[in-house]
Amino acid sequence: MFNARSLSATITFCIACIVSGCDVKIKPIEGGKEIAQEAERHKVKRLTQQDILNAARKAGDSVVALATQQWDARLIEQLTQGGVAAAMPHCQPENYEEVEALQHKYGAISRRVSGRPRNPQNQLDAQVTTTLQRYTQSQSDSAEVVALNQEELLYTAPIYVRQENCLNCHGTPGKELAPADYTLIQEKYPKDQAINYKKGDLIGMWHITFDKADFVAFLNDQPKKSRRRR
């Protein structure tokens, strides 16, 4: 029931609350700044399809640049030290540890493909034949990115015989390619077709697929969605 006593008790209580309320200091939340920065970092960016393709192109370029730099350095070192036999195990730049680490960061898988490969696993499939033909005709150095479907993006870039030392293993047998070295190559790759090249020829193509969801997660600094593995 409502009476004068309970009313005055309520009023006293309210006044006490208001007065003590004035004394309460608002303490900053510990680590508040860091939390705000974290929240900002996790805010999902609005990315258009074009933004994603542009970013994939840059990411693909960085994988190719790293792989090419390491590949050239290893070829020079190994060929000087132990010739073709020593350099052979270093001819898969897409599998170098540093390159794998970088592509993993992007949710990408890189391969090198060719119309007439040394390793049959590097055979170009029909899907990208026209892309390779375009590179052959244009002699262009620039990479391309397309959406293969809703889930995957494909980055391609041409690979030219850019150095004389490529010919130690891809040149003409009996000329730049020493017969003993050619025998060594054929023992390991009985179906080898990657010979008779000249300096400047197109010898293959980088073929890097991106899992789109993983790549967008990378761009947003968030954990990967899929568990895609090679």
Ligand code: HEC
């Ligand atoms: C020491 C020998 C050697 C040298 C030097 C060499 N390669 Fe190769 N190359 C190989 C071998 C072996 C493979 C097969 C690798 C594999 O099993 O995937 C290969 C594969 C390739 C492929 C993948 C397609 C295919 O044929 O299987 C490309 C592209 C390629 N080489 C380009 C080059 C270029 C460009 C250079 C010079 C920068 C070069 N190679 C130098 C031995 C060599």
